[in-house]
Amino acid sequence: MSDPRAQILGSLRRALGREAPAADIAAGLERRLAEHPANLVPRRTDLPGAALIDLFVRMAEAVSTTVDRVPDAAAVPASVAEYLARHNLPTEIVMAPDPALDAIPWDSRPLLAITRGRAQGDDAASLTGAFAGIAETGTLMLLSGPGHPTTLNFLPDTHVVVLRASQVVGPYEEAWRRLRARADGGMPRTVNLVTGPSRTGDIELKIQLGAHGPRRLHIVLIDDAPRP
Amino acid sequence: MQATSRAFKENAGAALNDPRLQRALGNLRTGFQERRRAAVAGLPEFERLRDEGRAIKDHTLANLDWYLERWEANVRAAGGHVHWCRTAAEARDAILGICRAVGARSMTKGKSMIAEEIALNGFLAEHGIEPVETDLGEYIIQLRDEPPSHIIAPAIHLTRDDVEATFREHHDELPAGRPLAEPRQLTDEARAMLRRKFLAADVGLTGANFLVAETGSSIIVTNEGNGDLTQTLPKVHIVLASLEKVVPTLEDAATILRLLARSATGQEFSSYTTISTGPRRPEDLDGPEQYHVVLLDNGRSAMLGTEFQDMLRCIRCSACLNHCPVYSAVGGHAYGWVYPGPMGAVLTPGLIGVEEAGHLPNASTFCGRCESVCPMKIPLPKMMRHWRERQVERGLAPAVARWGIGLWAFLAARPALYGLAARLGAGLLGRLGRRRGRFGSLPLAGGWTDVRDLPAPEGGTFRDRWAARRRQGGR
Numbered sequence: 001m002s003d004p005r006a007q008i009l010g011s012l013r014r015a016l017g018r019e020a021p022a023a024d025i026a027a028g029l030e031r032r033l034a035e036h037p038a039n040l041v042p043r044r045t046d047l048p049g050a051a052l053i054d055l056f057v058r059m060a061e062a063v064s065t066t067v068d069r070v071p072d073a074a075a076v077p078a079s080v081a082e083y084l085a086r087h088n089l090p091t092e093i094v095m096a097p098d099p100a101l102d103a104i105p106w107d108s109r110p111l112l113a114i115t116r117g118r119a120q121g122d123d124a125a126s127l128t129g130a131f132a133g134i135a136e137t138g139t140l141m142l143l144s145g146p147g148h149p150t151t152l153n154f155l156p157d158t159h160v161v162v163l164r165a166s167q168v169v170g171p172y173e174e175a176w177r178r179l180r181a182r183a184d185g186g187m188p189r190t191v192n193l194v195t196g197p198s199r200t201g202d203i204e205l206k207i208q209l210g211a212h213g214p215r216r217l218h219i220v221l222i223d224d225a226p227r228p
Numbered sequence: 229m230q231a232t233s234r235a236f237k238e239n240a241g242a243a244l245n246d247p248r249l250q251r252a253l254g255n256l257r258t259g260f261q262e263r264r265r266a267a268v269a270g271l272p273e274f275e276r277l278r279d280e281g282r283a284i285k286d287h288t289l290a291n292l293d294w295y296l297e298r299w300e301a302n303v304r305a306a307g308g309h310v311h312w313c314r315t316a317a318e319a320r321d322a323i324l325g326i327c328r329a330v331g332a333r334s335m336t337k338g339k340s341m342i343a344e345e346i347a348l349n350g351f352l353a354e355h356g357i358e359p360v361e362t363d364l365g366e367y368i369i370q371l372r373d374e375p376p377s378h379i380i381a382p383a384i385h386l387t388r389d390d391v392e393a394t395f396r397e398h399h400d401e402l403p404a405g406r407p408l409a410e411p412r413q414l415t416d417e418a419r420a421m422l423r424r425k426f427l428a429a430d431v432g433l434t435g436a437n438f439l440v441a442e443t444g445s446s447i448i449v450t451n452e453g454n455g456d457l458t459q460t461l462p463k464v465h466i467v468l469a470s471l472e473k474v475v476p477t478l479e480d481a482a483t484i485l486r487l488l489a490r491s492a493t494g495q496e497f498s499s500y501t502t503i504s505t506g507p508r509r510p511e512d513l514d515g516p517e518q519y520h521v522v523l524l525d526n527g528r529s530a531m532l533g534t535e536f537q538d539m540l541r542c543i544r545c546s547a548c549l550n551h552c553p554v555y556s557a558v559g560g561h562a563y564g565w566v567y568p569g570p571m572g573a574v575l576t577p578g579l580i581g582v583e584e585a586g587h588l589p590n591a592s593t594f595c596g597r598c599e600s601v602c603p604m605k606i607p608l609p610k611m612m613r614h615w616r617e618r619q620v621e622r623g624l625a626p627a628v629a630r631w632g633i634g635l636w637a638f639l640a641a642r643p644a645l646y647g648l649a650a651r652l653g654a655g656l657l658g659r660l661g662r663r664r665g666r667f668g669s670l671p672l673a674g675g676w677t678d679v680r681d682l683p684a685p686e687g688g689t690f691r692d693r694w695a696a697r698r699r700q701g702g703r
């Protein structure tokens with residue numbers, strides 16, 4: 001028998017001292033996958049809505065993400081423009097072709113030069129939405145798809161993310177729940193969990209930001225009603 | 229990678245006398261140990277999560293065949309391909325085949341210890357494909373043509389000065405007088421050099437921290453974002469993973485992810501945790517057109533069901549290296565193969581044979597720190613002892629050690645004789661060493677007395693004193 005697959009599975013079964021698992025065992029394994037029970041979930045995120053948002057912001061800031069909280073979508077363009085100006089960045093930004101972002105009144109800031117699409121190697125700044133914010137570690141959850149090309153998360157030096165407070169969840173398990181409940185079901189090509197800007201400690205274990213991905217990660221957080 | 233583990237003693241001796249290396253290793257304490265301690269202190273559930281992590285892996289290993297088949301079916305359903313490989317040679321051939329099918333000339337690589345294990349870079353170069361390491365540390369050592377000395381900080385044996393010299397030598401198209409004194413400048417220079425390579429590569433290869441059976445996904449954890457550029461920009465993404473990486477569900481991955489970054493770098497969570505499932509979808513604007521997983525056994529299935537099975541729980545966090553007094557003293561290269569430190573001392577004999585790597589399980593003080601910090605509660609010292617036993621069984625231990633242990637065993641089985649011999653020995657040594665209280669050299673004990681004195685015994689043997697104490701009514 002020279003088929004590597006059959007040989008490897010065969011040696012695993014020999015090591016386990018059995019053939020394929022018995023029917024009742026296999027049924028239990030099936031159930032475990034179908035029900036995907038949560039293991040111990042740290043209590044850190046057991047917080048009411050507003051405090052959960054505060055935890056998200058605190059954890060994000062602890063890893064060098066910057067956060068600007070704004071009252072509504074109408075305030076987003078000014079926040080983005082001011083952020084770029086404050087860091088002496090050009091006002092050109094490549095934006096994800098995301099209908100939720102199109103709903104923001106960008107015309108109120110005509111000086112922002114917005115293009116839509118994926119990122120190229122020389123784009124300085126990108127702007128995307130997010131699927132969720134995970135308060136446990138101040139993490140953004142970004143799903144690839146036609147409305148969110150992955151290159152926007154990694155190629156530009158500066159990544160600006162628009163997030164709504166209602167998108168903030170507690171632990172990773174709650175984010176998985178929302179992921180599975182999406183209308184189109186199934187996994188996207190990538191789920192990017194992003195916690196702060198790119199960093200490296202490879203030279204004498206001293207932390208440097210912006211190794212290959214963005215040097216700056218900025219969140220514009222729209223304070224709509226948090227989840228209860 | 230050609231193993232030089234047989235030369236551990238010579239390698240270690242040279243490392244101890246290398247002041248530059250000793251300075252670089254001095255960063256371990258603040259860089260890893262203190263950060264880990266703070267991160268663990270920040271999560272009250274950490275201890276219980278260790279037990280859960282161990283249980284998840286034990287459950288998966290007990291059903292490994294079933295979970296791998298289920299994972300494979302889900303990879304296929306998402307449009308990906310799985311290549312089962314028994315050996316390093318099969319894995320190299322599978323990777324070359326994928327590259328050739330798309331006419332690849334260059335491959336960017338995220339950090340992968342398995343790629344080191346199968347010695348992929350040299351093989352690709354021989355076949356006309358340029359491998360480009362993109363993790364900053366891996367990039368530095370690739371320029372220097374050195375192997376990694378640590379499983380997550382591959383260039384930890386180098387100082388900033390070394391990196392500057394390396395860049396000046398290899399980036400000779402850049403102005404000679406450019407400032408490169410700061411780590412920031414070095415990082416920026418590597419970023420600029422590698423950006424071009426990222427955009428030009430035909431194939432991107434990453435490792436995997438986890439394979440998820442439920443979804444057919446692979447997960448990588450990085451801080452630099454190089455793994456993401458590696459898998460997003462080229463036409464083809466190859467994941468190179470060993471078969472024990474599988475976990476059942478995303479929930480299980482979350483539990484172990486909570487342990488991983490805290491144990492490794494002392495972060496709450498690494499910058500980038502990326503869950504990849506299949507190639508780009510028809511409506512996507514970017515991402516690879518092909519997604520392959522090269523699944524490697526290379527000796528792991530032979531560890532299942534043995535006293536070394538627990539090692540298959542390892543998540544390659546490096547905590548055991550970072551807290552090991554031996555690793556801290558000699559660094560990773562002394563171990564002579566891909567995996568150094570306590571995890572390497574257990575894994576390496578399993579993968580390349582105890583004949584090659586027999587020194588490694590002996591390079592331990594048995595202080596137990598590795599096991600106490602291991603997030604997966606792997607009994608590393610116990611398994612090192614198992615390897616020593618196998619060495620003795622196969623007559624591989626050095627003659628003096630075999631003879632000494634044989635004599636001890638003979639005496640230990642004869643308590644009266646043992647007591648007599650111990651009394652004679654202690655009495656003799658006590659008299660000989662009475663004046664100085666210690667010995668600077670002793671026949672047969674040069675390994676000890678060359679570097680430190682042996683205290684001379686004072687008074688009788690332990691057994692005699694114990695018996696005397698009992699007679700006096702002590703406990």
Ligand code: SF4
Nearest residue numbers: 542543545546548602
């Ligand atoms: S043996 Fe434990 S501590 Fe060492 S790398 Fe593996 S999981 Fe981490």
